[in-house]
Amino acid sequence: MYRRITLPLVLLSTAAASHAQNAVPAPAPVQAPVAATPTVQAAPAPVVAAEWKRKQAQELLAYVEAIGEEGLDPADYNPERLRQAIDAKDERLSAVATETFLKVASDLMFGHVRGAARIDWYVEDDSWNVYDQQALLDRAVAGETVGDALRSLLPTHPQYAALKTALVKAQDEGSRGKIRTNLDRWRWLPRDLGQKYVIVNVPAYTVALVESGVTLDRRRAVAGAIKTPTPSLNATITGAIFNPWWEVPSSIAREVAGKKGYVSVKSAGGAVRYRQPPGPSNALGKVKLVMGNPHAIYLHDTNAKNLFNKQARAYSHGCIRTEDAVGFAATLLDGTEWSRDKVNETVKSGKTVQANVATPIPVYIVYFTVAGTDEGDLKRYDDMYSRDTKVLAALDDRGTALASN
Template structure:
């Protein structure tokens, strides 16, 4: 209510200066007027593209109604309705505001035009990035172009074509898992599917999660933590692999990155937490553990040092000055190959020296990294997709002999780790165990 009153005060001030001719450019040029808007900079860019003309209140009736109808249809896209103030967008009030005869009517006209624009842009941004995106905050989305997406450009284009539904279609994620959920939800709203409310909620929260990791590329790798699977989408074909993910106490992170290269015969630099909690106690109990498992101590300069009693004493008193590395070979925790992708969590995708674990149904067993079954096959598919299938024999030789070699991709492949407790499989919802207990919090943000 305070925001609405503030909006009225500002608009009346503009009217007093310029009479009945309320100028959108002057109003939006004053940043003090932005506080009632969710994406003020994006709203301003939209009106710049529209020549600072009214977009909805001074247009044909069907366009205005289309804007309000699109906001009201948000639940069909797995979102809460954005026409959440029906008294503000009632047909009678909009009709009166679209034909101002007094200063008060002019206030309503500009106010509703800007509010509708901001609501549409908010809807499009939420549809593309998600409402609760952990990677991008609203002010960052408002400020700049992120991965080529600009809600103002999409809305302006839809306005020119007089087809607002196109804006929603263009903003939505293109990733297959999302499209499957969206299509099923749309059929549910049209009455084609009889679905329990709790299943609808699962679909909605997992659509939200997929907005956080979407990609426009046709080839990509999607890891899903709850299903313990990795999908490589390539040229319309999907290759599925089993994976091992982080334990609930060492959760694998949700992230969006790209695989740039992979390395055979990797050396494992043991993280400090694992060194202190797991490796060092075993070494202290039996010094032969170092040799038996091919571990070595290194000082902060990166030089190897002997694992004698003096070193162990120094490590115990000042562990941050030392690292432990495991040399390449059959017993290396990373296996014969590791796939590298930039991320702030220091996790990677890799082979394993314990392939028997893939036979288990419950595979939340790692310290956070993703272990993949048939890593050689995955590497071969990456090389083939990169136009380097001729390097596969070299890859196989390097893995067989534990020879270190980097295979650099000419075009990095998008790599995403997601947390999906529901997907559409063979036309029906398939549920997965919520192994990290993350559903409840998100479900509360999307009441059915």
């Protein structure tokens, strides 16, 4: 037996809300001709709450009370309200249990911290619409245990498990706060990063190529300076440009205006932009990865290779300078006609040439200030952009708790 209920909007549109606050505004759409017979598409019906049995509601309550294992706060899900509904044995139980279940599921799926509170985070959320929520709810009340249904939403990356182990061992609130903050960041990421992907951890100053869970290549990186921080984003690597031109961003055009080694280009409207040709002094070095994104952030080589010897490497305008970027690009081009010899010959030629990878490779630029080790200990990285305190404050915000009645 099912009962249709209207649930709070936040439970039904968390992904959309996150995108709305994080996304770069899209250009205005082109006005389309008015159709003779316009079609109106109905909005999805709200989630339908199944009749919760008392035992299932008790399983949900137990999960909420133990949710601290995930670095979340049980109080955000108002366990007392659910407990009262269980004890009352009245018709409110299904509505209260469904609302609690979806709130917990939402935070496991996307993390508790949303929107601008994520701070400079533009990685796309997974799609999880009302139909997905309905399917999860139906599974939970139709045989699968409530706990298993909820756990199916959690990140499966080994780092998430390692951080949970470290959270159990953490003795002080400072360490616990760091771990909880980074557990939530893992929940912000897509569950499937891809069989083969590149991940850049900005606080660790590292670039890594991972395939089937194994790190094939790891390089040092130079990230954005404090005044020009590197944003967190995801993109797709489709190729590499050897001996690239550098298109100077308008934000720093004044720094190069009139300097030797730059070419000015005037547009039809009279605006001037600057380009730097390939060569020993080119800021992009010998290679730039093709990974289009609205923030114009790329992985590339550099002519300032001495910076890789420093422990703290926050010096760029936002892009990720990659150690031995030519070698890293050659690794990404494995499986194509671009052998290491061909790559080296192309670089030596000085000609600007683009080589495409065999299969597009996802890349994630992320911000993790702690990592778990196999022994359950923590590896710490400097919170270079001072983001952790703000994220932790949002994680601890009780304003999102369920209503008390």
